[in-house]
């Protein structure tokens with residue numbers, strides 16, 4: 001069955017002006033999002049994950065702009081799609097933001113009003129985005145609270161954000177996002193501020209809501225470990241570029257880009273007993289300068305000569321899997337897979 005495309009991004013290029021200099025944050029990324037899937041975007045801090053996705057909501061800061069490419073949203077009533085990069089007026093963004101594409105941030109407090117009860121905040125979203133009256137909105141608020149796993153909704157309705165724990169606040173934020181009735185939910189590091197058991201619960205909740213509301217989810221995280229149980233596909237970003245994309249199985253069991261190997265090797269589960277946790281040596285390149293060759297080459301112990309000279313194209317590994325590395329060129333020397341991949345294949349990591 002043909003999957004419905006919700007978002008089609010082509011060669012997206014995003015820049016910022018900072019003290020008279022240009023920072024090239026997103027360097028020509030193309031990717032599609034399909035109905036009902038969870039697409040994880042992973043990469044170190046600064047790789048451009050947030051900037052890339054915030055551009056779908058018109059939320060780039062004032063010194064940033066889309067310098068090229070396109071992002072077409074196909075989830076709305078208009079079959080021919082909406083070119084998001086062409087939207088200029090705030091009044092047009094309001095039609096998209098929340099209602100078509102909603103976003104959940106890392107810190108729930110930034111999205112909640114501390115002076116209003118959580119019930120009234122969820123209700124406000126319902127009244128704004130759904131054609132229902134007050135009584136129905138109250139009923140629906142209770143349902144959403146139950147949907148996100150908040151017990152005793154009647155009591156919780158009247159409480160303020162400070163009366164909730166961090167995990168419960170994130171559940172409220174998710175309820176508000178769902179109440180806007182979006183087609184796409186972008187979750188930007190939704191569990192980073194939470195402890196590990198709560199993280200797992202929030203991820204389970206997102207999985208459940210994706211099914212119930214037929215949402216397409218973009219999950220942004222710097223932690224590949226988080227995506228193993230929830231993502232259908234994984235895109236790996238490095239220095240403003242997408243270096244590899246594949247199904248979750250392909251990225252974990254058959255990763256091809258040395259940066260993906262490094263990310264996998266730095267998972268806490270990958271550490272051997274008694275050895276230090278592996279951290280990727282070096283730092284990402286400056287995004288102010290133009291990048292020659294493969295941006296990861298200076299940090300890649302297996303880099304080839306050509307990596308420092310010419311940017312690799314994408315090489316297709318399967319119809320769903322491609323990676324931007326010269327190692328996939330038929331002329332490249334065969335390099336052994338890192339031990340972490342062997343370990344994952346033997347079932348020793350998850």
Ligand SMILES: Nc1ncnc2c1ncn2[C@@H]1O[C@H](COP(=O)(O)OP(=O)(O)OP(=O)(O)O)[C@@H](O)[C@H]1O
Nearest residue numbers: 016018023025044045046047048049050051052061
């Ligand atoms: N308003 C801005 N002005 C200048 N540079 C910016 C601005 N916003 C983001 N950047 C830069 O764009 C690059 C990408 O940032 P982005 O926040 O998307 O990274 P990220 O991968 O989401 O990292 P993190 O996980 O830390 O949020 C970084 O180098 C960042 O410093």
